[in-house]
Amino acid sequence: MLAVILRRLLQSILVMLAVALVSFGLFRYIGDPIHNMVGQEATLAEREQLREHLGLNDAVPVQFARFVGNALRGEFGISYRMARPVADVIRERLPATLELALISGSAALLAGIALGVYTALRRDGWLSHAIMSASLIGVSLPTFLIGILLIYVFAVELKVLPAFGRSETVQLGWWNTGLLTASGLKSLILPAITLGLYQLTLIMRLVRAEMLEVLRTDYIKFARARGLSDRSIHFRHALKNTLLPVITIAGLQIGSIIAFAIITETVFQWPGVGLLFITAVQFVDIPVMAAYLVLIALIFVVINLIVDLLYFAVDPRLRVRRTGRGT
Amino acid sequence: MAPPPLSPNDAPLLRVRGLRIEFPTRRGTLVAIDDVSFDVARGEVLGMVGESGAGKSLTGAAIIGLLEPPGRIAGGEILLHGRPIHALPPAEMRRIRGRHISMVFQDPLTSLNPLLTVGDQIVETILTHKPIGEQAARRRAVELLEEVGIPAPDQRIDHYPHQFSGGMRQRVVIALALCADPELIIADEPTTALDVSVQAQIIALLRRLCREHHTAVILVTHDMGVIAETADRVAVMYAGRIAEIGPVREVVKQPQHPYTRGLMGSIPVLGAGSRRLVQIDGAMPRLTAIPSGCAFHPRCGEAFARCREERPELLAAGHARAACWLYAGDNAAERAR
Numbered sequence: 001m002l003a004v005i006l007r008r009l010l011q012s013i014l015v016m017l018a019v020a021l022v023s024f025g026l027f028r029y030i031g032d033p034i035h036n037m038v039g040q041e042a043t044l045a046e047r048e049q050l051r052e053h054l055g056l057n058d059a060v061p062v063q064f065a066r067f068v069g070n071a072l073r074g075e076f077g078i079s080y081r082m083a084r085p086v087a088d089v090i091r092e093r094l095p096a097t098l099e100l101a102l103i104s105g106s107a108a109l110l111a112g113i114a115l116g117v118y119t120a121l122r123r124d125g126w127l128s129h130a131i132m133s134a135s136l137i138g139v140s141l142p143t144f145l146i147g148i149l150l151i152y153v154f155a156v157e158l159k160v161l162p163a164f165g166r167s168e169t170v171q172l173g174w175w176n177t178g179l180l181t182a183s184g185l186k187s188l189i190l191p192a193i194t195l196g197l198y199q200l201t202l203i204m205r206l207v208r209a210e211m212l213e214v215l216r217t218d219y220i221k222f223a224r225a226r227g228l229s230d231r232s233i234h235f236r237h238a239l240k241n242t243l244l245p246v247i248t249i250a251g252l253q254i255g256s257i258i259a260f261a262i263i264t265e266t267v268f269q270w271p272g273v274g275l276l277f278i279t280a281v282q283f284v285d286i287p288v289m290a291a292y293l294v295l296i297a298l299i300f301v302v303i304n305l306i307v308d309l310l311y312f313a314v315d316p317r318l319r320v321r322r323t324g325r326g327t
Numbered sequence: 328m329a330p331p332p333l334s335p336n337d338a339p340l341l342r343v344r345g346l347r348i349e350f351p352t353r354r355g356t357l358v359a360i361d362d363v364s365f366d367v368a369r370g371e372v373l374g375m376v377g378e379s380g381a382g383k384s385l386t387g388a389a390i391i392g393l394l395e396p397p398g399r400i401a402g403g404e405i406l407l408h409g410r411p412i413h414a415l416p417p418a419e420m421r422r423i424r425g426r427h428i429s430m431v432f433q434d435p436l437t438s439l440n441p442l443l444t445v446g447d448q449i450v451e452t453i454l455t456h457k458p459i460g461e462q463a464a465r466r467r468a469v470e471l472l473e474e475v476g477i478p479a480p481d482q483r484i485d486h487y488p489h490q491f492s493g494g495m496r497q498r499v500v501i502a503l504a505l506c507a508d509p510e511l512i513i514a515d516e517p518t519t520a521l522d523v524s525v526q527a528q529i530i531a532l533l534r535r536l537c538r539e540h541h542t543a544v545i546l547v548t549h550d551m552g553v554i555a556e557t558a559d560r561v562a563v564m565y566a567g568r569i570a571e572i573g574p575v576r577e578v579v580k581q582p583q584h585p586y587t588r589g590l591m592g593s594i595p596v597l598g599a600g601s602r603r604l605v606q607i608d609g610a611m612p613r614l615t616a617i618p619s620g621c622a623f624h625p626r627c628g629e630a631f632a633r634c635r636e637e638r639p640e641l642l643a644a645g646h647a648r649a650a651c652w653l654y655a656g657d658n659a660a661e662r663a664r
Binding site: 221236 | 500
């Protein structure tokens, strides 16, 4: 098991290096960084001096090594647009995105599993059919449209929830949280629904399909033949077997919730890293883009690692080495 | 385990009368089992043999109340100790499953939940049916594992199914089926998925345990050899009906129904030289096209006019009973063999 973890860690490091190479490539090949930094009046000599000073004349591998070294310390240089260290800007913005992603992700996971189990067990009930039909909407409507519809209904017409922003937040150390104020929580609702609806329907449909599959297996039939209660068969025997593939998908989905919160954050003007990235793209703020890329890759890699470890926790076939085979 | 109070002691443990199982489909109703009747006495091993699709497993599933929809019991009755159980509400049927009637499935590799230890699965089943504590249930589980011949049961009880070989898993499955001391076990092809070398051990184990616990067995198989070794009586099924039923020695030695004779003739006998195996021409009819009269008549060498028109009931034939017009009183003369 330790060997597996080590191998996964090694793979993760390789992935991170590859992503670092891409984001390093942004610096080198999207325009001339010197041109982006200095004013129009700068002389050629001044430019050359800055180039030398920033180490841009060194060999590419040396520059890449320096980039990786800096990234490890969390340094991605100075934002062109805001003239502040990128690390500081991201640290300010990250809590907003993480809170949004975690709330909507866990809500989607819990509701998705509950609805999936319900629709699988009451396969022919009218409520199950209604839920399944409604879930098609979640799968097929684009995120921005859902967001705009929600804003129209709940903010413009009903005026019960704020249309944009995080409202009041509380500073806890460097973590800037919106979970401790009533208005902060209220403004979280619409973006969280928008971001999580697709994941919810996806997880629900996956759980339902897996659950139906598991309910057809021999060990469930055998459990019935032994007279076990329905509750034990459904929740002790079937659900746990259903969750194996769900863990994989849910892990990837939580990663993509964080990564692709961009659209939701734009619609709701949510001050997170997604919005930061969109503005960075508009202003060709390469250090911010590079840092965002590396950060998202890191989140994906960490989540994948956690998913792999969860597999060990849930599935004994991976955990225990084969012992004592005999007839 | 006391039998339910309703039972007059002379009633057979299980009585199946006129059982009919239908599958409604878009193109009409398929009758998978039609008018099947038999009894199982306490502690008796009834073999149930037939080709794939003859309805052996369906009969077993109907008895334990686990017919898969849309299959349904459309007629007849199933009595346990004289008490009808074919139309019980699900909650009551669940109390019968495991405690009175249990089942062993074909494939031990898929019969056990891969995410729970065998101990967890046995203890849960015991606790479901018996008013004892968890500690006692666990001690009972270790005893059961020992009884089914699993070495070092006090350690193996905490192992997961994948840590056992196929034969060992089938032993665990048998322990699970036995753990609430049922009076009847339906063993649905319990050895088909196992190595030939292990099959005999499992059959011997099942037979020994059922004798010790005085448990009756319905042994569903298409292996006539297993039946001959194990069963007290045998029911030969063909196209959803019983073709012949009787004491196993008589049926094997002197099969009466032409189909049973064909079946016996197709079994190779060691040391019988290069005798050609007899083959029954044709194939068992599909459910959508069951012939009129006796379902076997198109393949039967001895069929006559009545076989095509009228369906035979089970008639006394030697020491057994066969659903064949050859044994009707007025046709007795035709038994020129």
